[in-house]
Amino acid sequence: MPKLGMEPIRKAALVKATISEIGRVGSLDVTVSQIAKRAGMSSALAHHYFGSKDEIFLAAMRHVLTLYGAEVRGALAVATGPEARLRAILAASFSAGNFRREVVGAWLNFYVLAQTVPEAKRLLAVYQRRLRSNLLVCLRPLAGARAHEVAEGLGALIDGLYLREVLKSGPPDAAAAVATALDYLDVQLKGRGA
Amino acid sequence: MPKLGMEPIRKAALVKATISEIGRVGSLDVTVSQIAKRAGMSSALAHHYFGSKDEIFLAAMRHVLTLYGAEVRGALAVATGPEARLRAILAASFSAGNFRREVVGAWLNFYVLAQTVPEAKRLLAVYQRRLRSNLLVCLRPLAGARAHEVAEGLGALIDGLYLREVLKSGPPDAAAAVATALDYLDVQLKGRGA
DNA sequence: GTTTTTGTTGATTGACGAGTCAATAGACTT
């Protein structure tokens, strides 16, 4: 049966399975066997392609970050003007694709991973820098000198809204999260700037 | 050597050691032996007093939550007027006792634990409810109908600021965190209410 | 002064999991 060119397919399946399993179990205590089983292969094959469990986790992290980045970029592409672009970033952050229980659970556990695995820390730092930079570009024309503070606060607020989703039961309420973030924005911009 | 009345002393030592170890390692992957060793006893004794590893973790969580609660209550006791009380809550949240690397690391991992252990989830929910309630009492006279939204946002912001501390290197910057939270508050209150 | 209760540990058990390896099999190369 061995077809050729399986590597990318298997890797993608493993990455997807990893996110699912982390979300399901709610921690990084998922075995390579569990992941491999869900991805429809033996654990030996998972090791064959990734080498180690940490590499599997990192690949899953890169995938989540890539998806998020792509979503933001896509949303920014069709938004004109600073306010619209800010709204686009928020919408992407809490979009149906990213703001799912399993993905949120994965994010939380990536923060844990970042405490141990330097590469994980680096990846999260890249995410935070990019978010801040995106926010700053939009905020400078709107908030002027205060752009920096507002970006800092908004970034933390987004992370906090994610974190709080972890404790909720039932489906994630993206609308409420966006509303809270937009409210923060409104009040920051109307209070001073324009 | 067996002196009597060891139980509370041993338990307290284990709880303290648990927080330290979780903070040091950066995850819940700490062995009972590690904890017991740091607390100066054998792992068997840890099991003797707590029964299971989960119970040790929960006791550590209750301790962190209790400390936080006590700090907030103490700060509120000497604050008069809604604004001062809000500031007191924020100061307590980012006080030197709570906003330490190891404690922040412990908080993060308690969120992870909450995904698996129902009692952990309950404890965190209690914390969130109490925080919201405290904030609401102060905010109602200041923000009126908007008190609810502001409390929601401020709660998430605090959690987010904690979360972001995880990635930073170097000693925690409590002053910056308080400043961001106060800024949010300022702008929410000046923007509308008074 | 014997029995019971509390404190304490080293050794052991039993389970589980990451990573390795030998072996099998189809596909592509020459």
Place this chain on the structure above:
DNA sequence: AAGTCTATTGACTCGTCAATCAACAAAAAC
């Protein structure tokens, strides 16, 4: 058609760790 490469797995190794237990020691109770 022989050799090489990719795909794949079951079985195995080796380590780790939570939890238990038997045993010992000292204080309290009777």
